[in-house]
Amino acid sequence: MKPIRLILIPTLTGQPAPFLIVAPDGGVLQRGVLTLDAVERPEPMRTVAICPGADVSVRWLDLPAGGAAQLRAAAAWRLRDELVATPDRVATVVGPPAGPGQPRPVAVASLALLQAWSDYLEALGLRADVLTPDMLTLAEPEADDVVLAVTFGENVALRGRRFAVTVQADLVDLVAGGRQVVAVEDAAAVERALAAAALSPLVNLLDAGVREGADVRRSWRRAAGLATAVLVSPLLLTAASAARDDMAARRLDAEAVAAIAAAAPDLAREADPVAALRRRADAAPPPGGVTAAAAALFLAIEAVEGAELDMLAAAPEAGVKATVSHPGYSDMEAITRRMAEAGMAVTETATLDDAGRVVSDISIGARP
Template structure:
């Protein structure tokens, strides 16, 4: 087995990427950091990239037997209630089986993020063979009552039995629930976990592939069809039920569009009234209301040195708006990244210079 390069993708673009080269026996041959657009290109070798786990959703699902594309479609169909996006915007990846009758590891990530990470790695001069979320670099603990925790950047990666998530440090106890959190703070232990993940990654987010992305453009209906192909087999009644559900879904979709145009007649002129309503909803109070938006905004502001909240207002029609004072134009991007972790999006509506500081008006809505 040849050496493997493992790279940690940073949360913010433009930052250096720590890396290490792992030998066949798991030993570390080299450590360092790669800088975007450096003059010297890294040596070609198999590369495993560890991406920020906060941007990846991980589940364990009971899936029937089937081909790779059918399994991904079945998983996407099972997760349809949890995802507020159409399938062409996300990659759904199913991990290898862990045993007969065991649930399968499923990861979902935005195609846009996958492309952004690939572009970043390209700026480092490397091409990834594997992309794995940071929380899945930890081995599953033997004790079901234990959750392992490792810090990656500003977030904490948690790994338990059939459980993996990356969250802000102040949410660790809440997310872990009754399970005992065991922090892994010894750098050597963390390095060994990363080396093991480099040699045998739990999942590869690149496995979705362009072919599956093209197939997913047909929408949830296509995913439902492929899932049915896996689930049906000899039961014709199941197929009839699936067809009935598809017809009902189309009827409900038509009724929803009609309801939108009745409630907001001006949207009837839009090519896609539902999409127009989603854009309008983004300006309304985000999930959790004003309190959740304010809490997320305060946390985001605290993460940016020198940023201050000047004003916070909320109205039934205008949603949540705020005025921030901060030292650099890039601060809003950093705040937006933190707000995205809470499922919210920041839109900058106005900016001006005031005595050497930047004053920005923003609106807070649901993350699209």
């Protein structure tokens, strides 16, 4: 067996990509960083790419026996109510069970986002043989009440028993749902986990069975042009963190105050911590975060001829805001309708005429 290159795809398009060269025995032979402006191309070898897990939804499902295509179809059917994208716009892959009769891990991601990641790797001079989300690089803990946590960039990957998700750091305690969060901060331990994932990945998003010739390209260069500089694509899956948030919301009462105190100590000092949390949530990005909001808006604007995204911004206290220019006043109705179909509400905060075009300032939140 030959060495394997493991590369971490960054969240922001302009960032370099850290990599490891892993020996067949799991040892690390080389560490480094690849940049987009490098003149020398990387040496050809088997490459395992770790993608941002915040853009991938993972579930464990009991599925009937069958071949790879049958398992994907069965998993897609089971998850149909959790998707706000049609099945032909997402990639669904099924991993092996932990043992006989055990549930299988199922990962779902946007086809367009898979293409964007592939475009990014191509810009580095690489082609991935395996693409797997960052939270699945962690081994499943033995205890049911423990969740392992590793920080990747600005997000935190969480791994529990039949549970894997990547979320914003301030949502870790709520998403963990009362389980003990054990942070893996030792660099050597993280490297060992990454090396093990490179040698034996749990799922490969490239095994999605995409039909030949499917028009799923959303180039990395086009995505890089958005004002946020985030690697944006039409990922319309918001269930990864929302499901855990909903569970926490349903437990509100006495437990809510304790959870708020753990996740946001500043809110615990408010006279009504629950109301304070709700006010913060109203100003926060919609379910799925900035990436999901930008992706949904990108698709809605694409569907309106002549519409363009001029600006997209997000702030903790102000939520997600955008400026859209379009030919006519009725265009915003079409954009608002498509955003509502994606589970998001659009509020026009300002509208003006500019050289024969209409410019609308909007805010994006969760649909009531």
